[in-house]
Amino acid sequence: MLFLLTTLLQLTHVAQAHVVITYPAWRGNNLVTNTTFPFGMQWMYPCGGISPTTNRTYWPLSGGAVALQPGWFQGHETALIYINLGIGENPENYSFPLTKFYINGPTNNPYPGTVCIPKLDVPRTVWSTQIKSGDRASVQLVEAARHGAGQFSCSDIIFTDDPALVPDVNQTNCFNSTDIKVSSVYLPGTPPNESCSSTPSAGEPGRGNLFAGVASPAATETNTVTGDGEGTRVPVVLLKIALMVAGGRYIGGF
Template sequence: MKLSTSPSQWLATALLCMGLVDAHTVIVYPGYRGNNLHTTGSVEGTEGLGAAWSSDNDTMLYPYGMQWVYPCGGMPTSENRTKWPVQGGAVSLQPGWFPGHARAQIYINLGLGTVPPNMSHPMITPFEIVGPDNDPYPGTICLPQVKLPAGIEVKAGDNATIQVIELAQHGAALYNCADITFAEPEDVADVNQTNCFNSSHISFETLFTTASLESAGLEVITVPSLLTTVLPTFLTIAYGLLMA
């Protein structure tokens, strides 16, 4: 899978961006399931539910937007699959097409099969993105080599789904999916600078975990041990000096 540049693909990406002003998160590569950027109905009409049938049971309503619905933002499995390398490949997305994404956490999971029963195979260590502000902003982030989860083996022709989750500051988990068919690297279309690049105004940060406290915790634990050992001796010496 090589990086290449195509003027026509630059134009296609520019046109895509122009049409996404009201979007949440868009997977640029591999191709996502479809347009799930719709908001329908009202919060009052669904009594606060994220998804509910209309009063005539004819239309599904998404007052907060389709992307709030697990596992793939309300979109069914697609027949238009992208060939993706059997040993892993690129994942690219646009995270800032909605207010409130100055900071967000990104998760990428894998579901196996044509219609995965779940998306329970994490593909990356979650990370945080930092955008310019809380207003909608353009820009793309790309992970050029997302590996398969440990212990997962696939072969050319197997189907799967890549799930991208953006956990926003306002508490929403925004779901998006790309359906793929695994293929040998030479059979996969080139990934290029139009669909895999990192915009300079979006930065990355690691997530803080309690594991980070482990070494610090060991140092704290040794302090009481040190005091237990030294303090009695110190008090004994001090008492002896006073009694002398």
């Protein structure tokens, strides 16, 4: 009963947000609309106007899972998603891009559904030289919506080399809904299958299926990024143009 009540309270808390990070634990509902934030907090770089939390999730040094729900608000049938890493107690910038992808939801109205990446690799040059077990960092999620706006949310983490400290990632907190299509994003002039990969395939460092091994209620090919470039591929230059038009700040590492 207590678990059910807690879950209902959590759902009530996030019901007004554009995009919700469900794993690792996010900083909180940041679409507060008032005279100070007339368009909502989630529009503010770098983390939607919310300070770091003490509720940090242990994350493996080499990278971990990220799950999100993109359809809590109207206007998110299509969107570009960036996931970046910032190092430190309260990072001022998130200069280590982890991945990028394009989503296509079932409707432009609010819709349920989850997208999960079971393993986002931290660049080897970062985890081998710049971080150690016990260091604090934050994962930043940027959603660029079809109208050109960028929403920002963050989850705070602690890097660890002890697998026992990392919360279990399973079908209850990491799955892909079959009605949300996910496609790779590429730079014009570059092979699309090199720009949206995380978990490497055997013998191919840095390449592979981003969502490999993710469980879904009824698995289909429409909710996975494929390493061979199948499905819709969206030039990432559109994200830069969209944020410039909206007066936002372009981040993403190119």
